[in-house]
Amino acid sequence: xxxxxxxxxxxxxxxxxxxxxxxxxxxxxxxxxxxxxxxxxxxxxxxxxxxxxxxxxxxxxxxxxxxxxxxxxxxxxxxxxxxxxxxxxxxxxxxxxxxxxxxxxxxxxxxxxxxxxxxxxxxxxxxxxxxxxxxxxxxxxxxxxxxxxxxxxxxxxxxxxxxxxxxxxxxxxxxxxxxxxxxxxxxxxxxxxxxxxxxxxxxxxxxxxxxxxxxxxxxxxxxxxxxxxxxxxxxxxxxxxxxxxxxxxxxxxxxxxxxxxxxxxxxxxxxxxxxxxxxxxxxxxxxxxxxxxxxxxxxxxxxxxxxxxxxxxxxxxxxxxxxxxxxxxxxxxxxx
Numbered sequence: 001x002x003x004x005x006x007x008x009x010x011x012x013x014x015x016x017x018x019x020x021x022x023x024x025x026x027x028x029x030x031x032x033x034x035x036x037x038x039x040x041x042x043x044x045x046x047x048x049x050x051x052x053x054x055x056x057x058x059x060x061x062x063x064x065x066x067x068x069x070x071x072x073x074x075x076x077x078x079x080x081x082x083x084x085x086x087x088x089x090x091x092x093x094x095x096x097x098x099x100x101x102x103x104x105x106x107x108x109x110x111x112x113x114x115x116x117x118x119x120x121x122x123x124x125x126x127x128x129x130x131x132x133x134x135x136x137x138x139x140x141x142x143x144x145x146x147x148x149x150x151x152x153x154x155x156x157x158x159x160x161x162x163x164x165x166x167x168x169x170x171x172x173x174x175x176x177x178x179x180x181x182x183x184x185x186x187x188x189x190x191x192x193x194x195x196x197x198x199x200x201x202x203x204x205x206x207x208x209x210x211x212x213x214x215x216x217x218x219x220x221x222x223x224x225x226x227x228x229x230x231x232x233x234x235x236x237x238x239x240x241x242x243x244x245x246x247x248x249x250x251x252x253x254x255x256x257x258x259x260x261x262x263x264x265x266x267x268x269x270x271x272x273x274x275x276x277x278x279x280x281x282x283x284x285x286x287x288x289x290x291x292x293x294x295x296x297x298x299x300x301x302x303x304x305x306x307x308x309x310x311x312x313x314x315x316x317x318x319x320x321x322x323x324x325x326x327x328x329x330x331x332x333x334x335x336x
Contacts, residue, residue, distance in 0.1 A: 033077065033078075034075050034076070034077050034088060035051055035052065035075070035076055035077070035078070036051075036052065036073065036074070036075060036076075036091075037049040037050055037051045037052075037057070037073075037074055037075075037076050037087075038050050038071065038072065038073055038074070038253065039068050039069065039070055039071065039072040039073075039074060039111075039253070040056065040070060040237065040252060040253045041070050041237065041250050041251065041252040041253065042067075042068055042069065042070070042250055043250070045060065045061065046058055046059065046060060046061070047059050047061055047068050047074075047087060048237065048240055049074065049076055049085065049087070050253075054255075056236060056237070056240035057076070057078065057083075057084065057085050057240070058084050058085075058240055059076050059084060059085040059086055059087050060084070060085075060086045060087070061086070061087045062086065062087060062088060065087060065089070065090050066090075067108060068087065068090065068111075069096075069108040069109065069110060069111050069251060070110050070111070070250070070251040070252055070253040070264050071110045071111040071112045071113055071208060071210075071251075071253055071262075071264055072090060072091075072093065072111045072112065073090075073091040073093075073111075073112060074087045074088075074089060074090055074091060075087070075088050075089040075091065076088060093111045093112055094112050094114075095111065095112060095113055095114070095141050095142075095143060096108060096110075096111050096141070097109040097110045097111075097113060097116070097137070097141060097143075097210055097212075097266075098275060099137070099272055099273060099274070099275075100273050100275065100276075106275070109210060109212070109251055109264075109266045110210040110251050110253075110264040110266060112208060113143065113208050113209060113210045113264065114143065114144070114207050114208055114209070115143065115144055115145070115146065115184075115204070115207045115208070115209040115210075116134065116137075116138045116141075116143045116144070116145045116146070116209070116210060116212065117145075117146050117148055117204075117209050117210065117211040117212065117263075118131060118134040118135070118138075118145055118146070118147050118148065118212060118213060119148045119150055119211055119212065119213035119217045119218070119219050119222060120147075120148070120149055120150065120213055120214070120217050121149075121150045121151040121154075121213075121216060121217040121218045122149065122150070122151040122152060122154045122155055122160070122164065123151055123154055123216065124214070124216045124217075126149060126164050126167050126168065127167070128167055128170065128321075128323040128324070128327060129323075129326075129327045129330065130214060130272065131147065131171065132324065132327035132328075132331070133272050133273060133274055133327070133331070134212060134272060134274075135183065135285065136274045136277075136282065136285040136286075136331060137272070137274035137275070138181070138182075139181065139182070139284065139285035140274055140275060140277065140281075140285070142180070142181045143181060144179065144180065144181050144182060144183075144184045145182065145183050145184060146183075146184055146185055146186075146187060146200075146203055146209075147171060147183060147185070147186045147187070148186075148187045148188075148189055148200065148213075148222070149164065149168070149186065149187070149188050149189070150189050150190070150191075150217055150218040150219075150221075150222055151190060151217075151218050152188050152189060152190040152195050152196070153190040153192040153193055153195070167323070168186065169321065170288070170321035170323060170324050171183060171186060172186065173288065174287055174288060182287060184203070185203065187199060187200045187203070189222065191218065191221040191222055191224070191225040194225070197225055197226065200226070201226060201256070201260075204226070204256060204260070204261050204263065205256070205260040205261050206260065206261050207261045207262075208261065208262040208263075208264070209261065209262070209263050209264065210251070210263075210264040210266055211223065211263060211264070211265055211266065212266050212272065213268060214268055214272070215268035216268070217268065219265065219268060220265075223254070223263065223265055226256065226263065227254055227255075227256065227257065227263070228257065230254070233254055237252065249267055250267065251264050251265060251266045251267065252264065252265050273334065274331070276334075276335040277335060278335075279300070279302060279332065282328065282331060282332060282335070286324065286328055288320050288321070288324060289311060289314075289320065289328075291314075291319075292310040292311050292313075292314045292319075292320070293310075293311075295310035296308065296309050296310045296311065297309070302332065303325075303328070303329070304329065311325070312325075
């Protein structure tokens with residue numbers, strides 16, 4: 001996603017903050033105390049930290065720490081005179097959601113999350129391939145997922161409703177509420193008439209979740225519905241960074257109302273791809289394959305053209321959805 005260009009005044013203001021931080025390094029100040037904080041978002045070489053008092057502080061980052069992302073827990077020190085700070089240490093991550101970026105680089109989405117919210121809109125469409133790519137990425141991180149079908153107010157005919165239910169048919173059998181990973185449930189929502197929002201809030205409570213989905217899925221509207229004072233929060237971020245209007249090119253962490261959890265908004269992408277993985281790991285990301293694994297004639301069966309393939313037999317017998325088999329093969333081909 002192309003990042004918004006800064007005006008000369010915004011660049012000068014940001015450079016002045018960075019200069020003050022580098023000239024007055026808080027780690028050299030014997031009076032500076034180290035505090036814990038969480039990364040709310042990042043802008044270039046700076047990150048916005050929230051401290052224990054829910055104050056926002058723009059901080060530089062020590063070069064040896066590498067890149068930080070929304071949800072990272074850090075140690076930082078304040079520089080009193082400039083009102084900024086510096087991140088001195090990165091605390092161990094419990095999870096890190098990533099996706100392949102440009103030129104083979106890995107782009108981080110969010111850290112220390114315990115739930116993935118996969119959001120698709122009735123428009124531009126509910127596509128099993130997109131669902132499966134996110135489910136595979138969640139499996140890589142051993143994260144539980146919620147599937148949200150948004151913009152249900154646009155379902156204006158029985159034919160469209162039937163089409164959506166047909167495309168979603170493979171997923172209800174995958175739901176297991178007592179698992180620590182995998183699909184936990186499916187929500188049907190609309191921000192126009194508040195359909196399904198209360199049930200979604202209940203499932204988000206007490207968790208740090210990242211909401212992902214393609215551009216046009218209605219993520220922004222959904223987040224606004226879940227966080228009524230979102231515009232105030234966004235303005236606070238803009239004021240803290242000094243960068244003017246907040247952009248959506250980076251992930252941003254928000255608190256849900258009444259401190260009931262955290263929700264990390266991620267930039268929309270046209271197509272999400274999980275990190276490449278070998279065949280046996282990809283098989284483990286498809287729980288509907290489990291009953292048939294190990295039953296193929298060949299141990300290294302790719303389930304494409306080999307004889308006596310238990311997976312293909314299960315597809316022919318409607319024990320595995322054809323759409324799931326197709327997405328498996330597409331992913332396998334993209335990894336090679």
